[in-house]
Amino acid sequence: MPSSQDATDLSLHWFNRLAYLGVLPFVLGLWMQWSGVSFGYVDGRFLFAAYSCAILSFLCGVWWGGALNAAHHPAHNKLMYLSNGLCLLGWVGLLLYRTPVGLLLLLLCYVFVERMEAYLKPNRRELRSYFRTRTRVTYLVVACHLAMVLLLIAGG
Template sequence: MRSNQAHDAISTRLFDGLAYLGVLPFVIGIVMAYADFRFAGIDGRLWFTAYSSVILSFLCGVWWGGALNRLDHSHRLALMLLSNVVCLIGWCALLFYRFPFSLPVLAASYLFVERAEARLKPNLPYFAGYFESRSRVTYLVVFCHLVMIGVLWR
């Protein structure tokens, strides 16, 4: 039993570390936008919005996977439908990345995913610590969106 608990703790630390490391590309996009720097023709705004849309889609994929793997989940249909809707919203935000509504829509989508996840609980209880970290990272990502909005409209 003890080795199982240690394995869960190690796994949670890995997930936590990857979640916090995942904020770095948002910061890179902010710095690129602030410095008006382009990399291979990609400006900071596109970098940031594309990465944000990809991560949002990844989070929705977690819901999709949860729905596929938990046939007994009471909110299975909601997870499947919401994962698609939020993913499409992220895709539209990417398509219209030059429009002022794109970043606020993405930020709101992250908050929606975090709140819905807390309510729907798509994963097993032993990930509770991970989802606490995910909530903190979500708020950090939303803050990055607000900073990027400030940088773009300075």
């Protein structure tokens, strides 16, 4: 019978794979924008911004759920307000997706989430791999946002 450690290791293994695979739609949006390919009315810039907003909303939902499940945590109220505020900022970024400003706003939201998680993360050994992966993937996502901004500024 597998131990709980085996289950945790397997869960982290799949988390790591899915986290890195989650960068692929950003890369697809970049490629579509660079090459001028679109799928119907969806161009690379919109795909990129919409996916970015969806993932940011997901991350904010994780904070919301964490706040609901940890009412005793000293940052409980901050997490509730921040999750809603960041989600709304992400939607503003999506509305401004045709401008570099909208994409920079999304980028800043990702940086803020990563910095807050670095500040709030529990110091539990079994979560180190999780947070290490989250940080690396956030850096990749930020790099993709910067690349898209540069592509837009260059006229792509």
